[in-house]
Amino acid sequence: MTYVITPPREYFDRGAERLRERGITFESVRNVDPLDDGTIVAQQVVRGERAAVRSALEETGPTVVDYHVTDAAGATVLQLHYRPSDLTRELLTIHQRHAVVLEYPLEYTGARNRSLRVSEIGRGDALRRVIEETRAIVDVEIERLVDYEPSAQRLVADLTDRQREVLRVAVEEGYYEEPRRVTYGDVAARLECSAGTVGQHLRRIEARLMPTLVDGDRPRSEIDRERDRPPTGPSR
Structure with a gap:
């Protein structure tokens, strides 16, 4: 709205x-x-x-x-x-x-x-x-006015306040544009933190958001279970 x-x-x-x-x-x-x-x-x-x-x-x-x-x-x-x-x-x-x-x-x-x-x-x-x-x-x-989309709200709600801030600045600065306009360092300058910290935040954000974006209408609980399932090795 x-x-x-x-x-x-x-x-x-x-x-x-x-x-x-x-x-x-x-x-x-x-x-x-x-x-x-x-x-x-x-x-x-x-x-x-x-x-x-x-x-x-x-x-x-x-x-x-x-x-x-x-x-x-x-x-x-x-x-x-x-x-x-x-x-x-x-x-x-x-x-x-x-x-x-x-x-x-x-x-x-x-x-x-x-x-x-x-x-x-x-x-x-x-x-x-x-x-x-x-x-x-x-x-x-x-x-x-638009219809409420639970998945859209969940995408935002699943992130911490700091992650939302990092993602917002990265988008505003052009990190996700093609070609990419800025580096971790440029985003870090806006946020007054290190480039390594920005990279860590963005990797965690992407790991959280991508399964939902790719899997579309699959229940989030099912996606979470698959993500949290420990890897299996070859049977002996």
Whole structure:
């Protein structure tokens, strides 16, 4: 399901207005990670001068815990650790409560990019509850509805948060394009880890996903049993 949400005051977090006042445009959200202490770590793509981004963030006071600005593939990427507004916190809580999976990136859209296009995977009843509760706090416009595919959700759910992040970055950077545009090292630079770690993650991801993609409609339990079965040697 894909829908667009528009906050009642034209912003999800007041601190974002500081950046807009400096000419910064929000383009997409690559990842959002709520932490146990109530803060959030989010990775966003913005358009504007890096100096203006830093200057605006320095003026937000205690809302921003930490930040890091980098350039990647022609885009300015903002890694932001911050204290979210009540609105943002409630929106995230709704998704967590109903166990739906957000499909990144989330795209800013609408007038002055103040709305956010959201795509989710989940069961029909869960998605309906998400929409009902979300509509109680923001405007919602549904753009697309598709049938729920358990196998599609399972493909994502079987991966750890870190594996999903590694896979997302690898795809964004062009690792799976033909011809391949980047190496493990290029992906590792985005993730701030070693090339060996990226290779290990991608091999595990591929080992997990490929049986499902190749075997199509076969039950996942059957595929798992075959994968976990110990190899047999020649009989004596």
